[in-house]
Amino acid sequence: MINLINSNIERIRRSKLKYIFLIVIFLAILTIIYNYLKINSINNIIIVEDLVLNCGVVIGFICAIMVNFFIGEEYTDGTIRNKIILGYSRYKIYLANLITLISIALICYLIYVGIIFGLGIPIFGNIISSFNDVIIRLIDLTFIIIAYISIYTFISQLINNQVITISLCLLIMILQIFSSLLFVTKLEDSEYYDTYIPENTKVIYETMINIMPVGQAYEIKNGRTLPEDSFEILWIYSSITSSILTIIGLIIFKRKDIN
Amino acid sequence: MEYVLEVSNLTKKYKEFKGLNNLNCKVPKGSIYGLIGKNGAGKTTLIRIICGLQKPTNGTYSIYGNKNFQRRISAIIESPSIINNLTAIDNLKVQSKLVGMPSYDEIDELLSLVNLTNTKNKKVYNFSLGMRQRLGIAMCLVGNPDFLILDEPINGLDPEGIVEIRELLLKLNKEKNITILISSHYLDELSKIATYYGFIDNGYMIKEISKESLDKLLQKRIILKVKKVSQIIPLLEKMNISYQVIDDENIILYGDIDIQDLLSYLKNNNHKVLKVIEKDETLESYFMNLLGGDSDD
Numbered sequence: 001m002i003n004l005i006n007s008n009i010e011r012i013r014r015s016k017l018k019y020i021f022l023i024v025i026f027l028a029i030l031t032i033i034y035n036y037l038k039i040n041s042i043n044n045i046i047i048v049e050d051l052v053l054n055c056g057v058v059i060g061f062i063c064a065i066m067v068n069f070f071i072g073e074e075y076t077d078g079t080i081r082n083k084i085i086l087g088y089s090r091y092k093i094y095l096a097n098l099i100t101l102i103s104i105a106l107i108c109y110l111i112y113v114g115i116i117f118g119l120g121i122p123i124f125g126n127i128i129s130s131f132n133d134v135i136i137r138l139i140d141l142t143f144i145i146i147a148y149i150s151i152y153t154f155i156s157q158l159i160n161n162q163v164i165t166i167s168l169c170l171l172i173m174i175l176q177i178f179s180s181l182l183f184v185t186k187l188e189d190s191e192y193y194d195t196y197i198p199e200n201t202k203v204i205y206e207t208m209i210n211i212m213p214v215g216q217a218y219e220i221k222n223g224r225t226l227p228e229d230s231f232e233i234l235w236i237y238s239s240i241t242s243s244i245l246t247i248i249g250l251i252i253f254k255r256k257d258i259n
Numbered sequence: 260m261e262y263v264l265e266v267s268n269l270t271k272k273y274k275e276f277k278g279l280n281n282l283n284c285k286v287p288k289g290s291i292y293g294l295i296g297k298n299g300a301g302k303t304t305l306i307r308i309i310c311g312l313q314k315p316t317n318g319t320y321s322i323y324g325n326k327n328f329q330r331r332i333s334a335i336i337e338s339p340s341i342i343n344n345l346t347a348i349d350n351l352k353v354q355s356k357l358v359g360m361p362s363y364d365e366i367d368e369l370l371s372l373v374n375l376t377n378t379k380n381k382k383v384y385n386f387s388l389g390m391r392q393r394l395g396i397a398m399c400l401v402g403n404p405d406f407l408i409l410d411e412p413i414n415g416l417d418p419e420g421i422v423e424i425r426e427l428l429l430k431l432n433k434e435k436n437i438t439i440l441i442s443s444h445y446l447d448e449l450s451k452i453a454t455y456y457g458f459i460d461n462g463y464m465i466k467e468i469s470k471e472s473l474d475k476l477l478q479k480r481i482i483l484k485v486k487k488v489s490q491i492i493p494l495l496e497k498m499n500i501s502y503q504v505i506d507d508e509n510i511i512l513y514g515d516i517d518i519q520d521l522l523s524y525l526k527n528n529n530h531k532v533l534k535v536i537e538k539d540e541t542l543e544s545y546f547m548n549l550l551g552g553d554s555d556d
Contacts, residue, residue, distance in 0.1 A: 003356065003357055006357075007357035009356075010352060010353045010356045011345075011353050014345050014349045014352075014353065015342070015344055015345065016344065073344075077341065077342045077343060078336075078338065078339070078341070079340055079342065081312060081336065082340035082354075082357070082398075084310065084311050084312055085310045085312070085332065085333065085334045085336075085408075086332075086333070086357065086358065255314070257312065257314070258307075259307075259312070
């Protein structure tokens with residue numbers, strides 16, 4: 001599998017995908033500049049940790065594009081076919097692609113976090129939330145990224161057609177956004193307007209929010225909808241989602257006819 | 260004889276349609292095996308299965324006796340697996356990493372072998388079809404495989420491109436002893452390089468035959484019907500004519516024979532010829548006869 005990962009890295013190094021790191025640096029600096037201008041224009045307070053923690057949904061779209069670009073090209077160029085012909089097992093091919101994409105995404109994430117805190121703290125001041133709280137939410141966001149990559153790898157690896165996969169991935173993001181907003185709104189209403197929701201239903205809504213990476217991203221941004229819930233459990237949900245989808249993906253990919 | 264590939268009763272079903280139907284074949288080591296069949300015969304399906312891209316419904320196949328054949332085979336299926344946004348040399352570097360080569364030392368040699376040294380820094384999307392095919396073959400050769408599978412490698416190439424590929428394949432087979440399985444519709448082209456043939460139709464291997472045996476069958480020949488074959492054999496041997504006895508009355512004569520001279524000679528020696536049939540087959544007519552069940556071998 002080392003050879004597979006090495007060849008993936010070599011391919012990325014020589015293709016347009018390598019510019020993703022520059023794009024992330026650019027976005028991070030743009031975020032700093034934009035918020036700096038916001039302070040000066042309307043005397044706003046910028047909470048530096050929010051500049052990272054609010055990005056969960058945007059990260060999802062970026063991951064969708066990145067995964068589809070990488071795996072879609074593999075199908076278009078015949079690279080996946082080539083790997084199978086050379087004798088690599090389907091499991092190794094799938095996992096190597098997953099590991100490569102997770103690594104790139106997490107490196108981009110670290111670059112973004114590093115720039116935001118590195119430049120943001122001197123400009124906007126220290127973090128306001130408790131250190132532990134920020135760390136836990138950053139860890140949750142890390143696992144959300146892994147969940148995003150797992151979902152999109154599952155879709156892209158199993159469907160040859162790049163148009164269908166990117167459409168499906170974006171549709172999944174949009175459905176998650178709407179579903180999360182719906183569940184969060186219903187839960188918030190029950191807290192503040194005494195709109196009765198049975199406990200079982202509350203648990204179901206909260207579980208659905210916890211399962212969806214976008215739902216988690218929303219909670220990380222705005223705080224837990226139900227005060228009794230904590231951030232410590234969110235990474236477990238992401239891990240379970242990633243694991244289940246990867247296992248199912250491996251089984252289906254093993255049986256798939258490649259044309 | 261050692262075989263690189265052995266296929267036994269391979270079947271592939273797509274719902275109600277059988278892509279392969281109890282197909283058997285053997286590819287001898289060191290040969291150039293020409294897989295011939297019309298469109299939809301099952302050539303690509305067979306190649307996809309032996310390359311691991313599809314699973315058979317029934318039957319088995321083994322490559323090198325199922326020993327660890329990773330890196331020993333390489334293939335181009337319909338089009339080469341090359342990354343369009345990279346240059347030729349970058350493609351080879353990526354392939355080197357994939358195959359686990361410790362260095363890029365052999366890349367220049369491969370580029371020279373396929374005549375792409377001058378264009379190694381050109382992006383592949385600017386390549387002609389012939390150049391892409393040659394780069395595809397170079398990619399296949401990274402890691403020194405000894406079994407190369409090519410599915411329709413000369414489709415769409417101009418005459419110059421076809422000659423280049425042909426000469427390259429002959430060179431690989433002779434100098435590096437690479438076994439090559441090549442499928443094609445271009446019978447004339449295949450006849451210039453193949454040492455073994457497999458004729459496939461409706462997912463079934465109709466016939467496998469070596470080049471020597473096929474050349475004999477395709478030789479111009481005359482079938483004579485006489486009263487008694489044994490009586491004319493001494494005369495044929497005197498004339499240095501190659502022959503094959505079919506039965507007491509029928510005999511096949513091979514070679515470029517003047518029929519009038521032969522008939523006069525036999526007549527002068529009191530041998531009556533009852534019937535004369537001239538046969539002059541090409542690979543194409545042989546293949547068409549096979550499909551029609553008319554092969555007389």
